[in-house]
Amino acid sequence: MSAFPALQPTYAPYPFPVVRGEGDRIFDAEGNAYWDFYGGHCVCSTGHSHPKVVKAIADQAAQILFYSTAAQIPVRDKAAQALIDFVNGGLEHPMASVFFCNSGAEANENALKIAAKQTGRKAYASFKGGWHGRSILAISVTDDPKLTPGLESFLVPDTQLPWGDEEALEKADLSQCAAIILEPIQSMAGITTAPASFFKKLRQKCDESGCLLIFDEVQTGVGRMGTPYAAGFYGVTPDIITSAKGIASGVPMAAVILSPKTASAIKSGDLGSTFGGGPLASAALLATLDVIQGEGLMARATAIAERLRKELVGTVVTKVQGEGLLLGLRAPGCAASLKKHLMAEKILVGGSSDPEVLRLLPPLNLSDAAVDALLEAIKSFKN
Structure with a gap:
């Protein structure tokens, strides 16, 4: 038997298998749901498995x-x-x-x-x-x-x-x-x-x-x-x-x-x-x-960005960079620990080559519930 896995490794995967997706959430094998602000790396524009x-x-x-x-x-x-x-x-x-x-x-x-x-x-x-x-x-x-x-x-x-x-x-x-x-x-x-x-x-x-x-x-x-x-x-x-x-x-x-x-x-x-x-x-x-x-998703992307810029003031996020739903959350000195905290809260975000910036690349039909969860998790974060 080969010492190598059949699937050649590329990136370090999430610590759980993804078995299903629905809208702005993905689910692991045990049925746990995660808010997906990463979108399969900016791919899932209409969410996961949109019926249309x-x-x-x-x-x-x-x-x-x-x-x-x-x-x-x-x-x-x-x-x-x-x-x-x-x-x-x-x-x-x-x-x-x-x-x-x-x-x-x-x-x-x-x-x-x-x-x-x-x-x-x-x-x-x-x-x-x-x-x-x-x-x-x-x-x-x-x-x-x-x-x-x-x-x-x-x-x-x-x-x-x-x-x-x-x-x-x-x-x-x-x-x-x-x-x-x-x-x-x-x-x-x-x-x-x-x-x-x-x-x-x-x-x-x-x-x-x-x-x-x-x-x-x-x-x-x-x-x-x-x-x-x-x-x-x-x-x-x-x-x-x-x-x-x-x-x-x-x-x-x-x-x-x-x-x-x-x-x-x-x-x-x-x-x-x-x-x-x-x-x-x-x-x-x-x-x-x-x-x-x-479904008016371009206008929704703009509206969500405006909400995040407004409601993240005073948190560890000192700046929201980008436009629409291609956003960077600048968190000086704590981006890596913030990302771990969000994962623990079942919220997926992306990193970047800038160690102080986390990326949001979510579905354009992101729900208010997902945004609420992200804001609550960031506001509760203690560095």
């Missing part, structure tokens, strides 16, 4: 489970149009088309590849604190030295700029860069934000330098910031938006969303994915967008 999403998946599975893009599948076409309509609901300049794939890293890899092919350039720019995935181009523009040992010879040149620094951005030479990529809110770095003026300067700088602007909206998209995508929140239209995680409520799916100019330069065969935009994922995407819009 479950029905859409089941209905689609009864028709056809899968066929690749070798065939036209009506549900895939509907999903693409629905996503474009949703994105454009918050943009001054509309996006044109979408390429479906399977994960955030794959979406970013394709976006960076598109930029290189269209500009003929072989370098990129990104930002300190940015995190874009584990594939080769994505690692190249990710600020996480733990990922790169042994892979250095495969990485492409990348200039890392200080986050949110307009003066440094103005001085940067992007003339050899195919694209500059960023998370509109840096999640792993501790939910760090930048002012709207920074994004407008970024758009201007890219136009002047002839490089593409890529918004990595793997976490900020799909209504999480109270708008369809962060591009609309900040009033800037990038050349490419990447989306994943909550786009299909937990069914693996991602999208590369393209501006008209960028889309027009792509030829048949430039992009491909066997499983991208599969029927189940497409049905789940359609149901996800229907729930988010039909």
Whole structure:
């Protein structure tokens, strides 16, 4: 018998198995319920097993489970149009088309590849604190030295700029860069934000330098910031938006969303994915967008953020960072012990690379009861 587990370990798991989910809670094998403010790492946008999403998946599975893009599948076409309509609901300049794939890293890899092919350039720019995935181009523009040992010879040149620094951005030479990529809110770095003026300067700088602007909206998209995508929140239209995680409520799916100019330069065969935009994922995407819009979840995300900012004043949380339901709770000197306390109170939150910040990435249909429980637990915490 092998000394190794059949499932290769990745992250340290919760100290209990998750056997069921319902709404904003998950349950262990003994029936204990946990309020889920982590959302499977920002994935469960409509909560766990939302009835409309479950029905859409089941209905689609009864028709056809899968066929690749070798065939036209009506549900895939509907999903693409629905996503474009949703994105454009918050943009001054509309996006044109979408390429479906399977994960955030794959979406970013394709976006960076598109930029290189269209500009003929072989370098990129990104930002300190940015995190874009584990594939080769994505690692190249990710600020996480733990990922790169042994892979250095495969990485492409990348200039890392200080986050949110307009003066440094103005001085940067992007003339050899195919694209500059960023998370509109840096999640792993501790939910760090930048002012709207920074994004407008970024758009201007890219136009002047002839490089593409890529918004990595793997976490900020799909209504999480109270708008369809962060591009609309900040009033800037990038050349490419990447989306994943909550786009299909937990069914693996991602999208590369393209501006008209960028889309027009792509030829048949430039992009491909066997499983991208599969029927189940497409049905789940359609149901996800229907729930988010039909249940007013973008407005709810904004309202919950406002409540938390107001009611956490005077607690160990000195600042609530971020927007909508992509939030960081800054708890200087006690974030780790606060996280343990919340786990003991059966409340799940995420950590970050900033040891003073805990992350909230919950379902957008988070209940008042869940928010009440979080507030009560934080207020009762004794460091």
